[in-house]
Amino acid sequence: MSIVSNIKAVFKSMSTLWWRNALVYRSMVRSSLVANILNPLIFLYAFGFGLGAYVNEMNGLAYMAWILPGMMSYGAMFNSSFETTIGAFTRFRTLRTYDAVLATPVKLAEILLGEASFAATKGLLSACGVLLVGSFFGGLESPTGIFGALFLVLCAGLCFGAVGLVFTAYAKGYDFFNYFFTLWVTPNFLFTGVFFSMDRYPEWVQAIGAVLPMTYLVEGVRMLTSSYPVDGLALMAYGGYLLLWAGLAYFVAYRRFVKRMFD
Amino acid sequence: MLSLTNAFAVAFRQYLVWRAYWLNFIFVFVADPLVFLYALGFGLGMAFETMGGVPYLHFIMPGMLASTVMYSVTVDTTYGTLARFNEMGLWHAMLATPVRLEEILLGEALWSATRSTVAAVLVLLVSWALGAVPSFGFALMTLPFLWIFGLVLAGIGQAISSQATHMQSFDFIWPLYLSAMLLFGGIFIDRALFPEWVQWLTFIFPVTHTIEIIRPLTLGDFMPADVLLHAAYLLLLWFGSYKLAICLFKRRFFK
Numbered sequence: 001m002s003i004v005s006n007i008k009a010v011f012k013s014m015s016t017l018w019w020r021n022a023l024v025y026r027s028m029v030r031s032s033l034v035a036n037i038l039n040p041l042i043f044l045y046a047f048g049f050g051l052g053a054y055v056n057e058m059n060g061l062a063y064m065a066w067i068l069p070g071m072m073s074y075g076a077m078f079n080s081s082f083e084t085t086i087g088a089f090t091r092f093r094t095l096r097t098y099d100a101v102l103a104t105p106v107k108l109a110e111i112l113l114g115e116a117s118f119a120a121t122k123g124l125l126s127a128c129g130v131l132l133v134g135s136f137f138g139g140l141e142s143p144t145g146i147f148g149a150l151f152l153v154l155c156a157g158l159c160f161g162a163v164g165l166v167f168t169a170y171a172k173g174y175d176f177f178n179y180f181f182t183l184w185v186t187p188n189f190l191f192t193g194v195f196f197s198m199d200r201y202p203e204w205v206q207a208i209g210a211v212l213p214m215t216y217l218v219e220g221v222r223m224l225t226s227s228y229p230v231d232g233l234a235l236m237a238y239g240g241y242l243l244l245w246a247g248l249a250y251f252v253a254y255r256r257f258v259k260r261m262f263d
Numbered sequence: 264m265l266s267l268t269n270a271f272a273v274a275f276r277q278y279l280v281w282r283a284y285w286l287n288f289i290f291v292f293v294a295d296p297l298v299f300l301y302a303l304g305f306g307l308g309m310a311f312e313t314m315g316g317v318p319y320l321h322f323i324m325p326g327m328l329a330s331t332v333m334y335s336v337t338v339d340t341t342y343g344t345l346a347r348f349n350e351m352g353l354w355h356a357m358l359a360t361p362v363r364l365e366e367i368l369l370g371e372a373l374w375s376a377t378r379s380t381v382a383a384v385l386v387l388l389v390s391w392a393l394g395a396v397p398s399f400g401f402a403l404m405t406l407p408f409l410w411i412f413g414l415v416l417a418g419i420g421q422a423i424s425s426q427a428t429h430m431q432s433f434d435f436i437w438p439l440y441l442s443a444m445l446l447f448g449g450i451f452i453d454r455a456l457f458p459e460w461v462q463w464l465t466f467i468f469p470v471t472h473t474i475e476i477i478r479p480l481t482l483g484d485f486m487p488a489d490v491l492l493h494a495a496y497l498l499l500l501w502f503g504s505y506k507l508a509i510c511l512f513k514r515r516f517f518k
Contacts, residue, residue, distance in 0.1 A: 031435060032431070043442065058310065175287050178290060182291055
């Protein structure tokens with residue numbers, strides 16, 4: 001009984017935090033939508049039509065159908081990552097929002113859950129925008145797969161949000177996030193099959209790609225939105241792997257935040 | 264009268280600050296383009312052997328030189344400039360000395376272009392070691408043009424930040440300015456692959472002209488007439504954006 005009510009309480013605090021971020025987001029939604037959705041769309045157009053005219057097909061798919069899941073995943077990863085690094089660090093250090101929230105009954109663990117879930121929401125928004133426009137570009141071959149694809153995007157948003165929190169927990173200033181982008185975001189962007197099939201790389205690069213969560217997001221979304229056959233077992237494994245990353249990263253971030261704020 | 268000594272003093276101040284975080288700077292603006300060069304040059308390069316008639320690795324190498332200058336200058340003259348004049352109140356402190364607004368803008372632009380050229384030199388050296396530069400002698404000639412390209416971007420960045428009120432004001436430059444130049448200016452993708460109207464539009468971008476100058480140079484071709492024409496456009500754009508930035512900042516501060 002007490003476990004159930006505990007979970008209820010955590011969920012309530014978490015959704016309050018989520019709602020707080022959503023309210024703030026509302027005031028800058030216009031400039032943010034421009035940046036967060038337009039950016040992957042420009043990549044989609046340039047690579048899909050520009051390079052697509054040149055490449056024709058990639059592993060049996062038209063290049064636009066190949067790149068659409070790539071850009072959905074990229075939009076989701078970038079937005080979730082940005083939200084819990086630059087965004088969360090501003091709330092944590094500059095605005096001192098965390099200190100203010102901790103003066104209420106909300107606990108640190110719930111703040112971090114709220115941050116990760118809001119990051120996942122922003123990633124989902126971006127992926128939806130890309131999906132919508134990309135289907136007009138002709139990149140969506142399997143409309144029935146989109147719900148599964150968006151669910152996978154949500155799992156990935158939790159994962160990238162939680163990894164971002166790890167970096168925020170260690171950050172001393174904004175400069176620190178340069179390492180985050182070069183060491184984490186760029187490899188997840190380039191070595192995971194977003195633009196082209198990974199089998200073109202030497203084995204050691206493929207091995208790095210196989211560890212990165214983005215590989216499984218791109219692969220899963222591509223399986224669902226393109227004409228590739230759907231393998232349910234593989235999809236569950238991909239989702240599980242993304243959530244495993246999310247859980248581990250969340251645990252590390254929480255430990256570090258506790259040490260930093262309460263010791 | 265514009266005092267160059269004062270402008271250099273401002274540039275030197277920027278250099279002194281940079282010395283405190285140079286490692287972070289090198290990490291971002293040298294390591295990142297090199298990862299792109301490797302990932303796309305070797306990875307994508309196998310999907311199609313050549314682009315624009317040359318091996319893809321040789322094709323994107325000059326693109327990486329231009330993009331490292333583009334990002335480093337633009338970040339410095341938008342987010343950096345806003346922080347300096349707004350949050351830190353640095354410009355107001357400088358204006359209380361004999362330094363004038365024109366000299367602040369020129370000094371910051373000079374340093375911004377110079378540090379990005381330093382990053383470009385490092386990218387060039389590593390690319391050369393990786394075998395991505397067919398003609399190293401000619402490739403060295405790209406550096407003055409990259410420096411001028413840096414000045415142009417600094418002027419544009421400063422003009423944008425004269426209108427900014429907080430960091431979110433710069434959200435729009437990522438898709439509409441930086442990504443647009445990155446994708447349509449000929450850095451990764453040959454402009455000839457896009458529809459004609461897109462190709463015409465890209466002639467506004469300074470990056471298009473920079474690429475037109477530096478790509479033949481890194482490949483070992485030197486066409487003086489073309490270089491002069493594109494360089495003239497870059498200089499014109501630099502002068503125009505520098506004057507515009509002065510005018511906009513004067514309106515913001517002194518009216």
